[in-house]
Amino acid sequence: MSRDVSLQYAVPRKGIPGPASFRRWVDLACQGCAGSVLIRITDETESGQLNHQYRGKSGPTNVLSFPFEAPPGVPVDHLGDLVICAPVVIREAAAQGKPVQSHWAHLVIHGVLHLRGFDHLSQAEAEVMETIETLLMAELGHADPYAY
Known part of the structure; x- marks a missing residue:
């Protein structure tokens, strides 16, 4: 089932996956849930x-x-909104030695799981969430995102 996935770009689109990729990743992570998702691609600022405003963390x-x-x-x-920082995604993928497309997919899946109520505050929660992420990434043909 394909759902409404809206994209907003606050940065140039060059090097960012296309809308079909974002929809595929959201649909995969949303199996069994309903609602539209908005994804905003931002800069570091x-x-x-x-x-800082919503988590009290700097940077x-x-x-x-x-x-x-x-x-x-x-x-x-509406399930919720994701805000993804393009420069951080690109920098992290390079630092971790993983394909940037895989990192984009992982972060969308990770974010959608948060929208669905999953979290990783405790070790038990983290194990559940990371297992789901790893299985979904494998479905897409990507390596375990936590193996890098």
């Missing part, structure tokens, strides 16, 4: 501001997830 980060909860009685079918 915007990512850093959002990371940019690779992906931020914002689950959506409609007010009671408002029928909105």
